[in-house]
Amino acid sequence: MTQQSATQGSTQAQQSTAATDAPLLDVDVRATxxxxxxxxxxxxxxxxxxxxxxxxxxxxxxxxxxxxxxxxxxxxxxxxxxxxxxxxxxxxxxxxxxxxxxxxxxxxxxxxxxxxxxxxxxxxxxxxxxxxxxxxxxxxxxxxxxxxxxxxxxxxxxxxxxxxxxxxxxxxxxxxxxxxxxxxxxxxxxxxxxxxxxxxxxxxxxxxxxxxxxxxxxxxxxxxxxxxxxxxxxxxxxxxxxxxxxxxxxxxxxxxxxxxxxxxxxxxxxxxxxxxxxxxxxxxxxxxxxxxxxxxxxxxxxxxxxxxxxxxxxxxxxxxxxxxxxxxxxxxxxxxxxxxxxxxxxxxxxxxxxxxxxxxxxxxxxxxxxxxxxxxxxxxxxxxxxxxxxxxxxxxxDEDGYLYLTDRRSDMLLVGGVNVYPAEVEAVSDMHPAVLASCCVGIPDEDLGSVPALIIETADGEVPGDFDGFLTEHLAKVKRPRHIVGTTRQLRDAAGKIRKREIKREFLEPTAQS
The missing domain is CATH 3.40.50.12780 (ANL, N-terminal domain)
Known part of the structure; x- marks a missing residue:
């Protein structure tokens, strides 16, 4: 598919945002x-x-x-x-x-x-x-x-x-x-x-x-x-x-x-x-x-x-x-x-x-x-x-040219026709005081196509007793994980990134195949 470039003039200004000036180096350095x-x-x-x-x-x-x-x-x-x-x-x-x-x-x-x-x-x-x-x-x-x-x-x-x-x-x-x-x-x-x-x-x-x-x-x-x-x-x-x-x-x-x-x-x-x-x-x-x-x-x-x-x-x-x-x-x-x-x-x-x-x-x-x-x-x-x-x-x-990120295209879930962004689920999960890191991925569902599943890192590897209630308070029903796994495994690498494909394979593939 050939993608189209952004239109020019006022439409361009409304639909994209750019650096106002090329960045200028404000310090003196040598040539080599x-x-x-x-x-x-x-x-x-x-x-x-x-x-x-x-x-x-x-x-x-x-x-x-x-x-x-x-x-x-x-x-x-x-x-x-x-x-x-x-x-x-x-x-x-x-x-x-x-x-x-x-x-x-x-x-x-x-x-x-x-x-x-x-x-x-x-x-x-x-x-x-x-x-x-x-x-x-x-x-x-x-x-x-x-x-x-x-x-x-x-x-x-x-x-x-x-x-x-x-x-x-x-x-x-x-x-x-x-x-x-x-x-x-x-x-x-x-x-x-x-x-x-x-x-x-x-x-x-x-x-x-x-x-x-x-x-x-x-x-x-x-x-x-x-x-x-x-x-x-x-x-x-x-x-x-x-x-x-x-x-x-x-x-x-x-x-x-x-x-x-x-x-x-x-x-x-x-x-x-x-x-x-x-x-x-x-x-x-x-x-x-x-x-x-x-x-x-x-x-x-x-x-x-x-x-x-x-x-x-x-x-x-x-x-x-x-x-x-x-x-x-x-x-x-x-x-x-x-x-x-x-x-x-x-x-x-x-x-x-x-x-x-x-x-x-x-x-x-x-x-x-x-x-x-x-x-x-x-x-x-x-x-x-x-x-x-x-x-x-x-x-x-937004109207002032500020960018807001929602998620990765490859991570987005379609749950019964509704877009669910794992980053939103993870942000809520991370608010819980016992959760050190969270990884939300999709698993197959016969009725909805896919549903969220959540792996959480905690100190003892257990899912907190109040966790379901915590998620219910902060997430709409369609966004709430249908399956939650606790672990002591460090979910984020040294750069702070979560390798979702690997984590899903480790924790959820048996669930997805059952």
Whole structure:
């Protein structure tokens, strides 16, 4: 089916929303990563650059070490434009390897250290990396570095300045089961990563806390942006709600990365615990990756202040991004903001723009005549005319141009002819004090076609005794789950995402087949 582009003029203004101006980089950076980190070593050499569970290093040490590693990568055959696969649980190693790859004009390719062998093999087949920095015990069919000590005797002097043809190449495929690479359309220079960081509120010369694993695109990009912008960057090996508060207080973090699942776990700590830490240093509490339930967002705004909370919505592909402050959110509750990059259009099933306020599929693009923000390896984009693309989200735009997300197109259930959005069910379920996370999916029903089923994560793995009554109070009958399963299994991954296909197979396929 050929999708239609949005109409022009006043109709376009009513049915889509766009960034008012192209984002301008408001900080000074050098032309190449070699020059940028050399300059940081000169101006902030004794300032701590990286902190994780294994290492603390200054900007001078970061510059020297990444120069050594860059030479080691060259010795192992990596060249300009090559992909360098990076997979480790050690955050500082991932950062060192990514910067070293940039310094020789290669493209960092972060990969989860939790992938099983077959998943890793599929990623390698798609991406064909020239070199892998991998500290796991998995097998690899490409040249591999497991121990970085071989670089210790190499020169730490600056390398010739070079720019990679692509900034990064993160992996995806967890929701579809088919691995792909999302190769950035931006060149690998400091301006590109700094611009990404600034859109996400990353400051200059502050203290940034990254609470998620670095194989995720947003945390990987934000950590590298933080370093490029001269920030002390604190990396958590794994998320823990109270440890996050400890780290904020200990390091006086000014910018904090989180996802709504983390916010919920922190909020459900006992009051004497969560309110017992000094968070006054935080100037920006940034959250991303998934819709935030309104009750939770309001609770955090009340806690830290509306001017501190900052949210961004945008796919890894980078066609567009919306954002808003807590103050804006209070005026537009439930919104994920207005475009800061690119354009947003809401369309019906035939690809036609819908009127303001009506729900439809969210389509995105960078803008007429602008170069693509990415290209896939291992997949094809779902695109329309004039560079419009969709990643399958459902939402609406209000009269002020603010975007609201409802759910994923693939997740929506048709229950007796009524659209039921699992995200709404999950948001209500998560409000219950005993629920740590929720996953709503559809199961077959002879009469209604499909009905909601719910898996909830609780401390004891049991469904609370008052849970049915709680759902009845907050959800219409058609939206209420017909089957509920309790578990202690962690439903969200390190990035705060729920892999519904896997969870449904694990908990509900016997139910669906019975």
């Amino acid at each position: 990563f070699q020059e940028q980190f050399e300059a940081l070593a000169a101006s902030r050499g004794e300032v701590t650059a990286l902190i994780d569970a294994t290492d603390t290093s200054t900007f001078a040490q970061l510059e020297a070490r990444t120069n050594q590693l860059a030479r080691h990568f060259q010795e192992r055959g990596a060249e300009v434009g090559d992909f360098v696969l990076i997979s480790s649980r050690i955050g500082s190693l991932i950062m060192h390897a990514a910067i070293a790859a940039w310094k020789i004009g290669a493209v960092p390719m972060p990969v989860s250290d939790k992938l099983v062998q077959s998943e890793l093999d599929a990623i390698v087949e798609v991406g064909s990396p020239a070199l892998a920095v991998d500290t796991t015990d998995r097998a690899l069919s490409v040249p591999r570095i497991t121990d970085l000590s071989a670089a210790d005797e190499l020169s730490a002097d600056p390398l010739p300045a070079v720019v990679s043809p692509q900034l990064k190449s993160p992996t995806s495929g967890g929701s579809t089961g088919r691995p792909k690479l999302i190769v950035s359309g931006a060149v690998g220079d400091p301006a590109a990563i700094a611009q990404l960081g600034r859109v996400m509120g990353v400051p200059e010369n502050g203290v940034c806390l990254i609470t998620a694993a670095l194989y995720h695109n947003a945390s990987f990009s934000d950590a590298l942006a933080a370093l490029t912008l001269g920030n002390t960057t604190v990396l958590m090996e794994r998320f823990d709600p109270e440890t996050t508060l400890v780290m904020i207080e200990k390091h006086r973090a000014t910018w904090v990365y989180a996802v709504p699942a983390m916010m919920q776990r922190i909020w459900k700590l006992p009051d004497d615990v969560k309110f017992g830490y000094d968070l006054s240093s935080v100037e920006t509490f940034f959250h991303v990756a998934a819709p935030c339930p309104q009750w939770l967002k309001r609770a955090w705004i009340d806690w830290l202040g509306a001017d501190v909370i900052y949210e961004l919505y945008g796919p890894t592909e980078g066609q567009a991004a919306t954002a808003l402050t807590g103050a804006e959110w209070l005026e537009h509750p439930g919104s994920v903001g207005t475009p800061k990059v690119g354009e947003v259009s809401i369309r019906d099933d035939d690809g036609n723009p819908v009127p303001v306020g009506e729900t439809g599929e969210v389509w995105l693009r960078r803008g007429v005549g602008e170069p693509p923000s990415y290209h896939y390896l291992g997949a094809e984009a779902e695109s329309a005319e004039d560079q419009w693309e969709t990643v399958g989200d459902i939402g609406r735009v």
